[in-house]
Amino acid sequence: MTGEQKAQLRRVRAAILGNRPDTSASSTLYPVYVAVIAAGTYGVPATQQLFRSIDQKWLAEHLQTPAAAIAAVVLAALLLTVVRFVGQVHGPVVPPLPYLELVVASPMPRKVTLARNWRLSSAGCTFGGLLVGLVLGSGGAITNMFPPVVMLPTTLGGALLGVFVAEFWLRGQLRGQPGTAPPSTSATGSEHGASMRGRRLNALALLDISGLKRQSASNVTIGGAVLAGDLRTVRLDAARPTTSARRVRLRAGGPLMVIARRDVLGLRRAPWSAVFGLGFTAAGSAGLMLSLLSPHTSTIAPLVSLLLCHLGFGTWCEGLRLHADNSGTSRLLGLPYRDTALAHLAVPVLGWTLTTVAVSAGLSLAGLFNPAALVWALGTGALLAGTHLMAAFRGLPPIGVFGPQAGVLSMIFWYSKPLLATLLVGTVMAAWAVRSPAPLSVFAWMLILTTGVFAWGLALVGKRDRRS
Amino acid sequence: MLGRRAAALAEARESAAHVLRASAVGLRIDESVLLMPTDVSLSGAECVVLRGPNGSGKTTLLRILAGTVPPSEGEATLDGSPVDERHDLTRTAIAALIGAPATYRDLTLVDHLVLIDSTWGRVGAPADNRADEMLELLEIKHLAQRFPHELSSGQQQLFHLSMVLVRPSSILILDEPEQRLDTDKRDLLTRILLARKAAGSSMLIACHDPAMTEALADAIVDIQPA
Structure with missing residues (x-):
């Protein structure tokens, strides 16, 4: 992002905020604060209970086998697949509708106007993964399942998984918009060998306005339905319309x-x-x-x-x-x-x-x-x-x-x-x-x-x- | 067993002539009057058209006579018994299109018609054929393999009409069936409804189209706004 683009975005944000104070920093930090408190208060004790309820000898023996490594990889792959599916319905980059209409639809580069949303989602995933890894590691260390030093790889591993989760989530969002090829086959093709950061920004540039609006409107519907306790609306809104096997016909019967x-x-x-x-x-x-x-x-x-x-x-x-x-x-x-x-x-x-x-x-x-x-x-x-x-x-x-x-x-x-x-x-x-x-x-x-x-x-x- | 029971009910009641009557039927919720007391009577191969400005209570009267809303005053009866959509007799005799009916997002148009037809106990190949014939009759056969969310507004209306017309019934209750249809499709619908009437169906229709009203109506009831 160039200095001029940064200044332009600052002016846009100032225009959107008007006379209201900018509370974005505090509203971003508050969930982090709550997550840390919840992890310490509930996460660590729950993990301890989990480890205590499992046969420690059996677990210690099996954790160091190739089967355990394969199971971990399969679980991570399963998580990433699910995240990719989620991205098709609700991606990591979903600004509010007015911002989409007034700013993202403007001639400003999309990778600039959407960068802030992506950074927040990406940082949230990485931090969430780090926290999960830390909680698992500390739970295991407190119950003497493994030495405290293992907390370091579990924490780093969790953070790394969080980075991949964010990446697959964004790819899911791209895949969810009709008529857009994934970044690996189109836009990124011309920048082969570019850094991961560069590819992500290109992925942002590929997000189309109709797809973003659809997800943003769905966000509003689902948010309202959650507040009203209407999970039926959430389910129907989140479901993708059926289009497959249309030639298969229901046959009559009793x-x-x-x-x-x-x-x-x-x-x-x-x-x-x-x-x-x-x-x-x-x-x-x-x-x-x-x-x-x-x-x-x-x-x-x-x-x-x-x-x-x-x-x-x-x-x-x-x-x-x-x-x-x-x-x-x-x-x-x-x-x-x-x-x-x-x-x-x-x-x-x-x-x-x-x-x-x-x-x-x-x-x-x-x-x-x-x-x-x-x-x-x-x-x-x-x-x-x-x-x-x-x-x-x-x-x-x-x-x-x-x-x-x-x-x-x-x-x-x-x-x-x-x-x-x-x-x-x-x-x-x-x-x-x-x-x-x-x-x-x-x-x-x-x-x-x-x-x-x-x-x-x-x-x-x-x-x-x-x-x- | 359920299939045979439904088939027997459908056969026994489809052919019978029913009398649907509203005697000084009205609906009031607290201080709001949704429908002023109104009389309507329908029997045999007859078509009664309801007219009136928006908000006069046409749809409310249709709901009451379809047995989905109880009146707060007066009485709505089918063959002398109170009309109630949960009763077997009411559901067997009356097919109603009042607002959009329930559709399934994972079924195509032809699947919907086969499902509806089969649940009335009419089994076997004819149910498949009847579904195709109904789509052809309404000139939407080419949409048979589409899902409901893939239809235009007018196509949706024709699809909803096909769902109501495909099930066996002796009384049709339709709320503005002409809405969102072009002139050709309105003519087509008029011809279809005239054919149903000639075959012995009773019809109660709320309609804003003067040409359709003139072609179909044996009697006209003007609903007065509250």
Whole structure:
């Protein structure tokens, strides 16, 4: 950026601010301050608990193996892939609409007008990565998992990962705007061998105004919806419009069959949802069944497994959520509202059952098959169906959670109820079953609680039906 | 089992002639009057057109007679029973287009029609054919593989009409079906609705188009603003 360009931007900022004081520095530093406090207060103790709950000897042995290095690389690659996807919906460079209209659309070079936003996002990612690395390192050092000197590589590694996260996030934003080639194939081609900083600035120059406006408008919508507690609007706004597999046609069938076929078609048109669902569900059901093999397994194992199960099952429930989203509009389907909701559970439940049986077959090849664990995991499908009914039909939060007494925690608790139901019922029952001398009675309790959760979900469906 | 039940219901009720009646129906919310007490009666192969200035309560009356909004005064009945969209009889007899209906962002136009048709228990290849025929009838067959977000405003309206017309019904309730359509498409829609009426359908339509009104209306009800 030339001195003249800097001066021009200063004048623009002064014009935008008018007589108001420039609070950008304090508003940038405040999140940093909060993040540092939160990391020290919650992050380090939580990491200590995590390390203490894991078999330290086992971890120390496995951390230095090639498999651990491969796992770390795979996890980092997975994170970067997800970040790239996020960038397509919400990138790191999203100035407010007036700034886009008045400044970014002007003849000033885009890499100059957008540089400040990029610097903030990039620094935030790097600092966030550094903080995560520091928290992990210090948690391990305090619990004597490894010597304090290891904090240095974990911190530097975290910061480096943060740099890559920012880079992939920006590439995702570029990829998300239609008709723009990624920087590696077009603009950067002419500056082959330029520094990473140079390439980033070129990437900024490639961001088009319509893409930036779309993301900025979406930012406003999503921000407003989050403040109003309307996660449905957030989900619908963040989702990319479907355009794939348009030539595949829904075939007619009976009323229930056509709903199931419609859900399969929806997943075919969103293949990544299907794949993520399969991955999470397979990992979760495997973890759940393995955690039921020994009474010495930590409670964390079924907890994490059920979290994966909940996420995986949820990605297959888009048809159910869309049905819930459409309540309140003129109904055209011949099936009653409640029956349609139940029909939308057919595909995720079938997917869960097939995945669990396949995973169980895989475990039996490794000599880890346990019929009771398989039955338990299959039964968990009913619990997941119930909690996803709750999630899809929960509607908007009650007015009470917006009150001055309630606060953010009430809102988070209200939204997390379906997830908490999965984790609480699933984990407590699994931990009890594996330690109980009479697992059949625990299974009976599991059935009762699952029935209760499912009935809760159906009650919410009925509530939406009456309101629509 | 559900499929057979729906098919039986559809067959039994599609052919029956229904009487839809509003007796001194009005809607008041606190001090606001959304609809002055109004009488409307509809039976057999008849078309009643509602007219009135914006805000006079035409859409409110249509919502009440479609069973999605209860009146605060008077009574709306279908064959003598209160109209309620949650009741089987109401949903089977009445197909309504009042505002944009629910569409799915991951289904194409033809998928929507197949889904709607199949959930009414009409199974097999004819459901696929009926979907194609409906798109052809409304001259949007070339849009069959588009998703709803890829349509223009007028195309959206034709698509919404196709969703309502494809499902079995004996009473059509349409709120300004001519909106956003060009002159040719308005003529086309008029011909389609006349054919439906000739086949025995009852229709209650809020309409601002004088030509459509003249062609379709057996009776006209002028709604007076509050």
